Amino acid sequence: MGIMRQAGSLALAGIAALALNACGRSNVDGDSVVLHRGNMAEPLTLDPHKASGTWENNIIGDMFIGLFTEDAAGETIPGMAESWEMAEDGLSWTFSLREAQWSDGEPVTAYDFEYALRRILTPETLANYASVLYPIRNARAVNTGEMTPEDLGVRAIDDRTLVIELEFPAPYLPGLLTHYTTFPVPRHVVERFGDAWVQPQNIQTNGPYRLVAWRASNYVHVTRNELFWDNDNVCIDEVFYYPTVDNAAAERRVRNGELDLITDFAGQSLPFLRQQVPDYVRVHPYLGIVYFSFNTTLDKFTDARVRNALGMAIDREFIAENILRAGQIPAHSFIPPGVDNYPGTARIGWFDAPVEERRRLARELLEEAGYGPNNPLRFTYTFRATGDNPRIAPVVQQDWQLIADWVQVDIQVVETQIHYSNMRSGDYELGDGGWIGDYNDAYNFLFLAETESVPMNYTRWSNEEYDTLVARANRTVDADQRGRLLVEAEQIMLDDMPYIPIVYYVNKSLVNPRVTGWEDNIVHIHRTRWMCFSDLEDGSAEG
Known part of the structure; x- marks a missing residue:
């Protein structure tokens, strides 16, 4: 395009x-x-x-603005919430809303929030991101059609009082409530125009x-x-x-x-830009990761040995230093550094081995899994059309083919939005992606591998022990104990490798x-x- x-x-x-x-x-x-x-x-x-x-x-x-929003520094501040109280057990939050209007003059009420949260979790809405709201009581059951929207743990007490009940204590809730999935929508407009409510002639905003x-x-x-x-x-x-x-x-x-301003630029342009427009260049750590996803429903990727082998063969240092060239750090975990209340000690076991040794081990693993000259491993790697992704693709293609001549990889560029849509629907083999934290908590990364997080769990990977650990962590109030449980869960995911961590993001902007x-x-x-x-x-x- x-x-x-x-x-x-x-x-x-x-x-x-x-x-x-x-x-x-x-x-x-x-x-x-x-x-x-x-x-x-x-x-x-x-x-x-x-x-x-x-x-x-x-x-x-x-x-739109939700109960909370972000200040210029990206910190969580009150939005529509004027004040709030949390129950002693952390399972119920009561919000008092400020007086506000939609752009057509109608009041913004707690009933708009109640309606919005029921709407996004209604299965017919087909919200790709509904699973981020599963900490809300009964959200998962509503989203899967097992319960009705009226069973959701969200209720308006009056025009300016909203109660949200949770499945488990979520101290990060204010950060989650900055996310667009939690924004109110104007019920009086949505019910009148249906999906056309967001067209310019119809939309009303707060x-x-x-x-x-x-x-x-x-x-x-x-x-x-x-x-x-x-x-x-x-x-x-x-x-x-x-x-x-x-x-x-x-x-x-x-x-x-x-x-x-632009919110991204090519890493290889950094030296030129710093020379030509030094006052414009903004490079800063970013709460995000570049990763590759396996479609684990495919026979070729059901074996963790195959997934680890392909992860081993990638030269992350070369990608970071010679392709991206903007301070990105090779990723040894799925959760990036800087996440609040998280020890961050989970680590890919083979990460520190030299790349040549890793490729030798990768070949052995693939042979153990039954691949070789008489049974070549063939797959297609699809990648986003934006940013540096088209430059990374031929590099990883070569990395994989250096394992053995019977590893045969096709690469295919796809428009970014279509690429993500394909991964959500499972219409891919191995694909690139990036995840940016919606709020500063480890669960916002680990939920991507929960069995019930499909379609956001692009890999369709399912591990009962992992799911149990994440669920236990989410019901643990003690921050240290919760962090240890999440580390244990992340380690299981890293060992099984449904996602291949590549590099931790930095944000790159010209302003x-x-x-x-x-x-x-x-x-x-x-x-x-x-x-x-x-x-x-x-x-x-x-x-």
Whole structure:
């Protein structure tokens, strides 16, 4: 898909008043202050109950706000929740909501939250991300159709009081409640328009911005929601989000002043960018991991020896230092460093062995599993079209084929959104992926391997001991004991290798130094409501 084509002629034509002058580009179009954001990929949806990508979150989180939200530093702060109380056993939370309105003037109530959480867990909604809400009492049973939405442990007491009951104590609940799966939706709009409620002419929002236009493969345009409760402290009036699949083109657009920021760039460009636009470059640790997934429903990948062999053969150091080249660290675990209340001592057993020794051992494991010249191992590796992924693919293809000439690998690039859709449906053999923590807790990574987390468990791997340990950990109040149980579970997963950890992410952004309110943070969430332009703040916008 030629994602950047027509961007100048269509998106920028509507804002032709933005010109280059003696002070550089002005972001004032008439009376509006406009921000142009590169946004990695084209969103498949702007419905918070059907989204699953960070690029969708960037837009949805500017339009909707849940009980909690993020500040400029990515820290959890109150959103719609004005105050809250937790029961002594940690299983019930009561929230008092602030007075707020939807963008059409209707009040935002606790009943909107009750309706939203029931809606996302209703099987007919087909929410890919529903399993992230399974800590809520009966959420899993509702999502599988075993119980009705009315059985969900969420109830509105009155317009401004909401109670959420949990299956187990979840001290990370405020962080989870920043996630778009927990956002309210306007019941009066959804019930009237059905799935069409998110179309620009229908949608109503409770956050700083509301949707104006969505031009597929071109841009999404939002404008200030004047009824947002904190509207007086919002600087940016309009935002255009552009899909920026082509990193090189996106980097040029930032340097040329067409985009104010992008949230990813090619690692090999880092030295050039630091030389050309040093004040734009932002590189920072990120709560995320790049991994590969096996489809363990396929006969060729049911054997842990095969999965470990393919994991062993990958030269992570080469990928990090020569392909990515932006400070990524080869991953020896599935959970990245920096997770709160987690010892992080689980480790891939063969990680420290030299790569040549690992490939020799990989060959032995594959031979033990029955592969060889008379029974070659053949599979297709599919990968995302964005970022550095197309450059990594031929490297890992060669890594695997260096095990033996009877390991035969085809590689195939797939548009990012379609790639993830294929993995959720199990329509792949071995595929790449990335996971960014939705909240700072180890469970947000380990739930991806629980048996009942399909479709987010792309691998379809199932291990009873693993599931039992995670369940025990989730019912353990003591943080140290909980951490030890989760480490034990992670070690089981690493030994069985349904996912191959590759590298820990760093976030890489180019941000025009005129943009204020951008703070590097581990979750890489940057809400537009905190941003402005320095030359507007100091009154020098006209140059």
